[in-house]
Amino acid sequence: MTTADPFDAALDLLRRLPPSSTQKNLNGIISLQPDLEEDLLSSVDVALTSKRCVTSGRDYLCCDYNRDGNSYRSPWSNEFDPPIEPDDAAEVTPQGRVRRMEEALNSAVDVYRELYYEGGTSSAYLWALDEGFAGCVLFKKSASQGTGGKGGWDSIHVLEVNEAATKRSADYKLTSTVILDLGLQSAAVDNLELAGNLTRQTQQKCPLNGMRDNEIEQSHVVNIGRMVEDMETRMRNLLQEVYFGKAKDVVGDLRSIQPLSEAERDRAAHQEVINKMGR
Structure with missing residues (x-):
């Protein structure tokens, strides 16, 4: 019996859980399998979160594409929050x-x-x-x-x-x-x-x-x-x-909005018309 790949099993599980709880379920899986964090964050689409740019005062959206560890880069200032090492910033900015x-x-x-x-x-x-x-x-x-x-x-x-x-x-x-x-x-x-x-x-x-x-x-x-x-x-x-x-x-x-009594009356009238046409 072959053992399922943990990454594939995690994706399969997320597909079967309520879409509105994807972020919560994703965090739960990562807490159980921390080594899958990078792969899951880059593969699973979740609702976006926002942060306020310290330099410009404008809001920006956070995703895996402007993330470095726990820091996110603002498109307005081109700076990471929290700040990262200058050498690392030069490579990803x-x-x-x-x-x-x-x-x-x-x-x-x-x-x-x-x-x-x-x-x-x-x-x-x-x-x-x-x-x-x-x-x-x-x-x-x-x-x-x-x-x-x-x-x-x-x-x-x-x-x-x-x-x-x-x-x-x-x-x-x-x-x-x-x-x-x-x-x-x-x-x-x-x-x-x-x-x-x-x-x-x-x-x-x-x-x-x-x-x-x-x-x-x-x-x-x-x-x-x-x-x-x-x-x-x-x-x-x-x-x-x-x-x-x-x-x-x-x-x-x-679910019908029309009351059942009205539906039965309409159905009876419809059947009566069909019977008269048949005669």
Whole structure:
């Protein structure tokens, strides 16, 4: 009898537990198997958390891509909180063109967040690769009502960019995950919870306009922003048409709002019409 790999067993267990409790269950598994911490944190998507940048005073989102140990890097100041060793910071902190693109991308997604989400928090992080660069764009919006309702939307867009040798075009690979958590607690519906996540991938080859470095950098920001916007629109439509539509059908089949007496009367009238047509 073969023994299951602990990492695969942990992922299999998390898939079967409630999506709204992923963070709590993930922490429990890590406490039991500390050697799986790095692999699990880089493989399991959980709801994003935010911190306040000490230098700029602005909020930013925390994920595995801006983490070094227990410290997180702010995209606004490019500094880690809590601070890490200068030698370590120099290795994991973007510089030069990557940092310039990161600053421009953060400004762009901040405008997008305000227009589409009307609030919330956004962050973008980039880092250099041997050929090209990679990054992630994050959005988080939470809402709550005094009547017992709550809602949370977390979208994580991870991208990889490979530039052509001529720097006239680039290949973009985007993997997007949306984590949705809705809940309502009232006397009418008791305790209702709808949670889950959706992941999609896309790959495009886009042109790079201009000859100078700043023009090429701006083209990257525009291409990334357009891909993220298109992917978010597509995933919102999928959630609305498939996820919510299917949930509505299931609830409608299980629970009828119409009183049973009215339903029986309508059914009898319908059968009477059918009988008369038959005669």
